[in-house]
Amino acid sequence: MTGAEIVVRALTEQGVRHIFGYPGGAVLPIYDALFKQDVIEHVLVRHEQGAAHAAEGYARSTGKPGVVLVTSGPGATNAVTGLTDAMMDSIPLVCITGQVPTHLVGSDAFQECDTVGITRACTKHNFLVKDVSDLARVLHDAFHIATTGRPGPVVVDIPKDVQFKQGGYVGPAEIVHRRYQPRTRGEDARIQQAIALMAAAKRPVFYTGGGVINAGPRAAAALRELVRLTGFPITSTLMGLGAFPASGREWLGMLGMHGTYEANLAMNRCDVMVNIGARFDDRVTGRLDKFSPGSKKIHVDIDPSSINKNVRVDVPVIGDCAEVLEQMIAAWKAGNHQADKAALIAWWAQVDAWRARRSLAYKRSEETIKPQYAVERLYQLTRGRNTYITTEVGQHQMWAAQHYHFEEPNRWMTSGGLGTMGYGIPAAVGVQVAHPDALVIDVAGEASVLMTMQELSTAVQYRLPIKIFILNNEYMGMVRQWQQLLHGGRYSHSYSEALPDFVKLAEAYGAKGIRAQKPSELDSAIQQMIDHPGPVIFDCVVDKLENCYPMIPSGAAHDEMILPDQDDSPGVTEAGKMLV
Amino acid sequence: MTTQPASAYFMVDAAERETKATLAILVDNEVGALARVVGLFSGRGYNIESLTVAETDHQKHTSRITIVTRGTPAIIEQIKAQLGRLIPVQRVVDLAVDKPGLEREMALVKVSGDGEKRAEALRLSEVFRARVIDITHTSFIFELTGAPQKIDAFVELMIPLGMVEYSRTGVVAISRGADAL
Numbered sequence: 210m211t212g213a214e215i216v217v218r219a220l221t222e223q224g225v226r227h228i229f230g231y232p233g234g235a236v237l238p239i240y241d242a243l244f245k246q247d248v249i250e251h252v253l254v255r256h257e258q259g260a261a262h263a264a265e266g267y268a269r270s271t272g273k274p275g276v277v278l279v280t281s282g283p284g285a286t287n288a289v290t291g292l293t294d295a296m297m298d299s300i301p302l303v304c305i306t307g308q309v310p311t312h313l314v315g316s317d318a319f320q321e322c323d324t325v326g327i328t329r330a331c332t333k334h335n336f337l338v339k340d341v342s343d344l345a346r347v348l349h350d351a352f353h354i355a356t357t358g359r360p361g362p363v364v365v366d367i368p369k370d371v372q373f374k375q376g377g378y379v380g381p382a383e384i385v386h387r388r389y390q391p392r393t394r395g396e397d398a399r400i401q402q403a404i405a406l407m408a409a410a411k412r413p414v415f416y417t418g419g420g421v422i423n424a425g426p427r428a429a430a431a432l433r434e435l436v437r438l439t440g441f442p443i444t445s446t447l448m449g450l451g452a453f454p455a456s457g458r459e460w461l462g463m464l465g466m467h468g469t470y471e472a473n474l475a476m477n478r479c480d481v482m483v484n485i486g487a488r489f490d491d492r493v494t495g496r497l498d499k500f501s502p503g504s505k506k507i508h509v510d511i512d513p514s515s516i517n518k519n520v521r522v523d524v525p526v527i528g529d530c531a532e533v534l535e536q537m538i539a540a541w542k543a544g545n546h547q548a549d550k551a552a553l554i555a556w557w558a559q560v561d562a563w564r565a566r567r568s569l570a571y572k573r574s575e576e577t578i579k580p581q582y583a584v585e586r587l588y589q590l591t592r593g594r595n596t597y598i599t600t601e602v603g604q605h606q607m608w609a610a611q612h613y614h615f616e617e618p619n620r621w622m623t624s625g626g627l628g629t630m631g632y633g634i635p636a637a638v639g640v641q642v643a644h645p646d647a648l649v650i651d652v653a654g655e656a657s658v659l660m661t662m663q664e665l666s667t668a669v670q671y672r673l674p675i676k677i678f679i680l681n682n683e684y685m686g687m688v689r690q691w692q693q694l695l696h697g698g699r700y701s702h703s704y705s706e707a708l709p710d711f712v713k714l715a716e717a718y719g720a721k722g723i724r725a726q727k728p729s730e731l732d733s734a735i736q737q738m739i740d741h742p743g744p745v746i747f748d749c750v751v752d753k754l755e756n757c758y759p760m761i762p763s764g765a766a767h768d769e770m771i772l773p774d775q776d777d778s779p780g781v782t783e784a785g786k787m788l789v
Numbered sequence: 790m791t792t793q794p795a796s797a798y799f800m801v802d803a804a805e806r807e808t809k810a811t812l813a814i815l816v817d818n819e820v821g822a823l824a825r826v827v828g829l830f831s832g833r834g835y836n837i838e839s840l841t842v843a844e845t846d847h848q849k850h851t852s853r854i855t856i857v858t859r860g861t862p863a864i865i866e867q868i869k870a871q872l873g874r875l876i877p878v879q880r881v882v883d884l885a886v887d888k889p890g891l892e893r894e895m896a897l898v899k900v901s902g903d904g905e906k907r908a909e910a911l912r913l914s915e916v917f918r919a920r921v922i923d924i925t926h927t928s929f930i931f932e933l934t935g936a937p938q939k940i941d942a943f944v945e946l947m948i949p950l951g952m953v954e955y956s957r958t959g960v961v962a963i964s965r966g967a968d969a970l
Contacts, residue, residue: 325821326824329821329824329825329828330828330832333874333876334876335821337820337821354876359874388817388876388877388879389876512870512874513870513873513874514867514870514871514873514874516870517863517866517867518867518870521863
């Protein structure tokens, strides 16, 4: 068997059915091996960054690892943004890169780059396979590392001569993963401490994150049960949306910089915080010395380095969210624990008072489409369907997180940690490949979308009916908002003076273009988009200067939010400006 | 009531003093393992005061890296946790805290001079139990082993006596007592 055939066999035995890639000189033998089989379907992207994001969308919507195949040099460097994105958001990817033949490595050969050197900091692990007899083991190892513990991207760099050489194959069952065995079960003593704190809590809150999604549907089910058992309010990070249903009574909405008033105030005033699979990111905590000053903090995370990294916690529990949540439920039931009902009634009264503030409200308009209104209508017209939402990065992303509501995990694909503009279209491609009959919508901004627009061509080629729903305000909206709030309204280079006609652009790609400019025509236009069987660009012309609220300004605490009906003078300090 | 710094961007906790840590790191001896460890320190802004590495178990392909670094206890904990995330890293032990250890370093010190300075250099080397491993009419090379402070003190004394250059290994460390790491 040649190295290239080993690659295809290993992928097949790992259960891979779709890969996202782009051919080139240094991976031709693998492409030749792909040509001779029909188990794995290859999706040809238009840029390697798109391959990585598509694999991320595929992984995040299925729970299976996404697989990328690219060539050496520019193929590998183009994939770096996607790899870094997957690293930051803990998405399991296996990225196979071609490399120049071993005898040319280090000679500055054509399309050579130091792939393992370049990707060392943006992968969970990477390999350069110099000997074909290592190849099968390394590939299985790559899947093991990508998918266990805290998931992440793994690069396997394979020189062209290794792809041609004859070598032996070993199957995944024959491999002993001796060295990487992350702990998944929480320590019992810690679980007991956590449960005791929760049972005694007067003002508790669950703060959950992407870890619950990554731990699979079992984790989301356990989370729902634990919330039901305790009756505590629950909020989530951007990455964790959908783990708990937005229609649930205990749901407070997203927290953080653009989170709801009730979520952030509950975090600020709670006495017990139960963090499940979130990492105290700076967009969530705001000002650290005023972050939830009076609470005891429980932190469940599979990665020990997340514990005490930004915020000191009282009860760390290292383990997989699904397993630890199930342990917590068992311990809660076994100990016959009851939440403090009287205290909870008072706490809920307080939370409901914050809720009544209606922090996501906005001024409606008959003339122009408010972006929040557009997302609201999109939600109303697509709810109940089998819908998956991806986003780009910016204001539209926050509006989607605020106004689109998720009932299930794995339905929401967004670039949280890295904040990668251009994520949404390729991610939608990946989601649609995994779920051909679903309605897949990229809630986009007109600036982000131009970064990876070429992937619409991929969607057309593979008849993937993705819908690109652009909230078009002609500005890089979040940049403009920050310039307004922090830089005296000097809109330095945040206005796109020459945008394409998105309807014609869609037609040029062989897709359908739809435009809506008035609130009155929005619903029928959205319905037209949903009903169209192919890919669509929806150019939703929205209010140009709408700001995304509520907002915790830089350097401020959770209880110092700007709410939508206040004026735009947040009192950002000089120190705050440095935080971006 | 809280000692958290204002932001993750300024994670310096004034309430906590910086201390030295001597980390013994067992890694699989594979291509790039050292680069991963060193890259972690530079990428996350940690300081390396000294670093030594060599294979210590040929059969099991295990190398031992000794890194001396500084930081608050929270930073040291974070460094250890981050090292633990690297796939080739088998074990990380702080030989200042987890297991009290012994530290030694070796230096080669070249001193050039004649007359009384040359004699004085030789006399001092005996006090420090340095060995002379190369000798010419105008120079010595001393080999000296000891705690880092001892090397510092010796070098300090040799400077006025004609020290030309010196090379030191960096710290190697091992825990006290009968147990391995």
